[in-house]
Amino acid sequence: MRRSLRLPWGRAGTTPEQLAEPDSRFVEVNGLRVHYKLAGQGTPPLILMHGSFLSAYSWREVMTPLAEHTQVLAFDRPAFGLTERQIPTQDPASRYSAEAQADLTAALLERLGLNNVVLVGNSTGGTIALLTALRHPQRVQALVLVDAMVYSGYAISEFPPRVHRMLRAMGPVGTWQVRLMIGGLHKTIIRSFWYDKTRVTPDLLAHYRRALRVANWDRALWELILASHALHLEEQLASIQVPTLVISGEHDRTVRLAESVRLAGALPNAGLVIVPDCAHLPHEEQPEVFVRLVTDFIRRNCSGGR
Numbered sequence: 001m002r003r004s005l006r007l008p009w010g011r012a013g014t015t016p017e018q019l020a021e022p023d024s025r026f027v028e029v030n031g032l033r034v035h036y037k038l039a040g041q042g043t044p045p046l047i048l049m050h051g052s053f054l055s056a057y058s059w060r061e062v063m064t065p066l067a068e069h070t071q072v073l074a075f076d077r078p079a080f081g082l083t084e085r086q087i088p089t090q091d092p093a094s095r096y097s098a099e100a101q102a103d104l105t106a107a108l109l110e111r112l113g114l115n116n117v118v119l120v121g122n123s124t125g126g127t128i129a130l131l132t133a134l135r136h137p138q139r140v141q142a143l144v145l146v147d148a149m150v151y152s153g154y155a156i157s158e159f160p161p162r163v164h165r166m167l168r169a170m171g172p173v174g175t176w177q178v179r180l181m182i183g184g185l186h187k188t189i190i191r192s193f194w195y196d197k198t199r200v201t202p203d204l205l206a207h208y209r210r211a212l213r214v215a216n217w218d219r220a221l222w223e224l225i226l227a228s229h230a231l232h233l234e235e236q237l238a239s240i241q242v243p244t245l246v247i248s249g250e251h252d253r254t255v256r257l258a259e260s261v262r263l264a265g266a267l268p269n270a271g272l273v274i275v276p277d278c279a280h281l282p283h284e285e286q287p288e289v290f291v292r293l294v295t296d297f298i299r300r301n302c303s304g305g306r
Helices: 056-067 098-112 122-135 162-167 172-192 202-212 217-227 257-266 287-301
Strands: 025-029 031-040 048-050 072-075 117-122 138-147 244-249 270-275
Touching: 031 056, 031 098, 048 056, 048 098, 048 122, 056 072, 056 287, 098 122, 117 122, 122 138, 138 257, 138 287, 162 217, 172 202, 172 217, 172 257, 202 217, 244 257, 244 287, 257 270
Parallel strands: 048 072, 048 117, 117 138, 138 244, 244 270
Antiparallel strands: 025 031, 031 072
């Protein structure tokens, strides 16, 4: 007898508002309804940008301690968390490309009246943070790049034109494959980000898996993959003059330590800290260390820091 495959998502069509928490907020930016959380007061504002397959929930351990020092904003990037999953009608890059995400970040800051900010980006969130600093330098006074994806990884990869046309022609088949692969491997993906996997609890996995209940989550991820392309960030790093803190988990296998070392050496005004006993998510595995590193960096390098 054939057994049906049970996948870990809920019914299709669940709205982000149905999954929202008491401190959730939503705002329309560039035609997209963005989910975010805001805490604290003071300057400079910290903008927390999560990595792929994660959400603003990734910052849960550090947001409140950081908010004791300044204002802190965490938001769900397009295709993740509780931010609306729009389906492009023409060019998918108009919503899900790295450039579009950087411009959305800048527009969100403007919409909320946040200026002279510190962008704190983890993994592909670090990719978007760097690109935001390059495209909107007037809004950024410092960067904290946490295991940022700059030299390798899907976020900066590019399909050859022939392959891209073939993938685009797949249509619903591509969406179905994302649904099958990401839905089936979601637990494995999240666990791979951690050094101490005993800390990856069922509650943590369940919280991240909520995003697989939002309507069109699979199509949005497929569009995100199709919109990924070579960013050539390594060729532009010398132009980033703002103070930068590069943080790497000692045991990161998603973005290897050597890449973070290389990144810190390529940025004109950067320091490097290697955090022991953690992998791709220092802010989740070593939150107290992370808060100390970030607050010390801000106090030394940023106007308004305390």
